[in-house]
Amino acid sequence: MSLDDTLARLRPPEPPVLPNLKTFAAAAERILHRWPDVAPDPPERDREQLVLRMEAHRVEERWDGVRMSLVTAAARAVFDATRRGRPDLADLRGFYLAEIRASHRTTFLGAMVSVYLESFAPDAPHTRALAEALSGARDRLGARWRTLVEGIPEVFRPDLAPEAIARRMVGMRSPWPELKALGLRAPHAPGLMDFVHDAYVARLKPHLTVRAEIEQLLSWLKPDDQAVARSSGAPAAIEALLGHWRTGNPPEADIDLITRSLVAFYGDPRVQQGGAWASVASDCLAVILRWLTGKDIRFFMDVVSAVEDSHMWEPRRRFWLKLHAQRRIDAAWVAFSPSGAEYARRLLKTGEVRGVVSYGQQTAGYSRANTSLLILKCGNRIVVEGSHSYKVHIFREGHPHAPALYQRAYDCEQIRLVPGAESRSHLGDWQGWVEERI
Known part of the structure; x- marks a missing residue:
């Protein structure tokens, strides 16, 4: 027997390999x-x-x-x-x-x-x-x-x-x-x-x-490893998150976190039928609607500013955001033209816009194919703002043909032709004209 064989026999056995x-x-x-x-x-x-x-x-x-x-x-x-x-x-x-x-x-x-x-x-x-x-x-x-x-x-x-x-x-x-x-x-x-x-x-x-x-x-x-958020007790949790902000606002980053999370968990309260939002107290629901309204107005102005080359947009942006800050706008909804929607999707995809953004479509064609709409509820009035020289239109709430918020599609030409609306172009003191009527 060779020395190698002898040493091999004397060498202690290798310990077993344990599974991971x-x-x-x-x-x-x-x-x-x-x-x-x-x-x-x-x-x-x-x-x-x-x-x-x-x-x-x-x-x-x-x-x-x-x-x-x-x-x-x-x-x-x-x-x-x-x-x-x-x-x-x-x-x-x-x-x-x-x-x-x-x-x-x-x-x-x-x-x-x-x-x-x-x-x-x-x-x-x-x-x-x-x-x-x-x-x-x-x-x-x-x-x-x-x-x-x-x-x-x-x-x-x-x-x-x-x-x-x-x-x-x-x-x-x-x-x-x-x-x-x-x-x-x-x-x-x-x-x-x-x-x-x-x-x-x-x-x-x-x-x-x-x-x-x-x-x-x-x-x-909603823990990371769960497909759906907790539904039992959700209204109380939503009210706890929003109830502190009935008269004020947290930092913008916190608004973004809360709105983005709650809409991801329970759907957009503006379009969600039933579910957790149905049992949330109205004053707390008003908080997130206010935050979503501000985001919609800013998003509308950002997108339209990019797709329409007009010096008129900066004063219009300041005006509508001023009314929002004064809490004279109760709710808002956006309907983008195809070009506006394409640009909006690009902003969302690249992360340039964060948070919750929902919107409808503006479907009129021909000379109005590039028109986007901002539909606002101001007290008992529905206000329609539009891009590309579209006049401001104001309807009394309850008007049988006034555009409703949160619809998937709008035709700006049909809105323009509805009888009974007040309208004005963005010339002269149009801002004072709007404020008098809302």
Whole structure:
């Protein structure tokens, strides 16, 4: 045997190469993200049958072949908003409570923690009963739920849990991932987290004049890894963000952040039908409409100034922005000509214009193909400003043919020919003429 062979035999074996644990961790996280709880969430159409099957097993004491998936799915159904108060299911609910007190099966106990969190209502008898039973079982819970109980000891105190979690969230740099690390794998889930959200927004509300606090609330409403923003409790959060600015404005960068984020989350309040905006208080809704109005006026003037070579645009820009600053313009909407729309898209694509910009189209052709329109609501008047020597037109609100704001398309020639409108070219004291009529 050669020396090399001898040394090879004497050389200690190479340690085994361990797989990259990051791959497994990422796979586990994907599974937990898709199926955050061990209790199946049955569709409503199946729930009554699940409850009846579980009740039959309980009454007959027949458990051979019963799968844990049936037990946990039926638990979700029997404690949901439709069934948790039904007298005929009282014994079945009592059965689940007794099992929590006696069971050592972490799968079952974890499922019942999920049921408690999802069906949570602070003053409801079922919540208090589940909390009492689970509190007694805390030493028998699996690792995930023990982490939650250790991190938030009040979680099984219905009177304290929402405020305790909200208080903890205020001190977090990023509540979404930190709550998930504590064991709350679905921080936007209904139930307990609805009450936590309300308490959290209430705690942040006095401080939402500070950029960092604004960013924290926005990141909670829509974390980066979520496709959609939180909808439950959204009106209260929107009001908390906007309510400070009923009579003033934050820095322009904060206006841009708030408007851009809220419109991305919940749609443009000027054109969105229903949704979160439908329940926002009118005085708070007026704040974001005011901000969007200012952006529309500036954007209209910037685009038209670029596509029409006229010395008249700078005084017109100053006039309309002055009226906006004086809060004499309640709302605004833009309809660009094809050339104006092309330039607008270029500004948005290159990032020269930031924030929320929505607009319609001006569709008249021939000599008016390049005309763009700015449609304004000023008190009980609708004012139409236009480029390329288009006169200012003023309609009384309620006029049957006055142009409405927020439409997708306008024909400036049809507007010009509507009877009953007052109109004037941009000569002489046209600004005083406008101010007298609005």
